Amino acid sequence: RGTDGYEPALMSVQMKFPNYELIGTTEDDPDWNLYFEQLYPSELNLLSIKNRRHTEHLASLGDQLHEPRPVKHSIHFASPHAREQFVKSIAAEGFEISLNETPEPDAEYRYGVELTRRDRVDLDSIDGMAVDLSLRIMEWGGEYDGWDAVPVLGRS
Template sequence: MEENEYQPDWEVYLCQIESRPAFIGLDLNLSSVAPLEEQDKVVEVTVPLLSVREDGFPEDTEWEALGEIEDLLADIFETGLEAVFVGKTLNGGFRKFYFYAREVLMVEHYLTEVAEKFPQYSFEAETWEDPEWETYLEFLFPEPGDFQKIQNLKVLRNLEENGDNPEVIRQVVHYLYFPNEASREKYWQEIAAKGYAKEEERFEPDLAETPYKLRISLASKTQEEPIHDMVLYLWSLAQEYGAEYDGWETSIERGDTTT
């Protein structure tokens, strides 16, 4: 993987691990190149939290130290082990970091360098062979519904950065692609009953598997909960019809809710 060409895409999402709430952070863009043949060994570093809330997450005062540990660990492992930092979890009172490395014989040596900088913490490393990158692709990588939520949040962040007022109701436009006209029509009949408007339908011959396009809209605020509810409904229903949900867009509204 050429570092000067590769652009990471780190995201964090909330899920459950062993029936307890968990945050998983990972570089999503690695899925486009995984598995890397030469980095076929997992290094899992476990760091117990010093102060744990009932939900298994740290107190606010500990986040800064955990961030510093992450930065140093990634720097030392990437340099010393030629490792790729792929993800991290926070769950049940533990922060865990995941790397893929060429060789793991010097893991303890480099981990000691990190531990010396943070004597208040304990560190433990485990390693195993994983040539198919199952730890990354099957454990860390989000389920489809969680992945869609991540995409929603990216759009919402972009709106916020451009001054959008999420309280303002406006048209939110969605794009879907179907394998045939019949599935598109059945889908449309179902969502039309819920107030959606049809903006466009057309045939896209370049899309061999799902060439039947449907563009729809619904008036909504751009707050996280209503967007997730809307998108996950449309996405889930699309799965039933063999369709592809291809995202959403909306206008930036900077006014107040009274105009």
């Protein structure tokens, strides 16, 4: 994209905030390197954004987020060995563990794990859990595919 519109946009902002000196510049970046390397959220920040959106959706349904309920986490690994090592590392943490495998032989992350445990889904609780799991999954080259839970309605 060219710089058309850049100066009028800057002037519009300057008029709204006359006590500030605004300085702007443009740089050709056809591969969007600045965006992807500095502005785009990291994988963990994206996970936190997804967690916030998920909890906001549950709250909009009237969910009592602080009430414990079964929470299922979906995880995928590229090898059965990595999956096995990860499962061993969390075996004592109270999760019900279910293994699965995608039937597509060319899938990069064929070897799945579902972890289920009673937990709260308020943002602080679930985000801490999901980020911790994601970091531990990354140690084994896996991918965290998110969590799900049935809403708990009407209790306080």
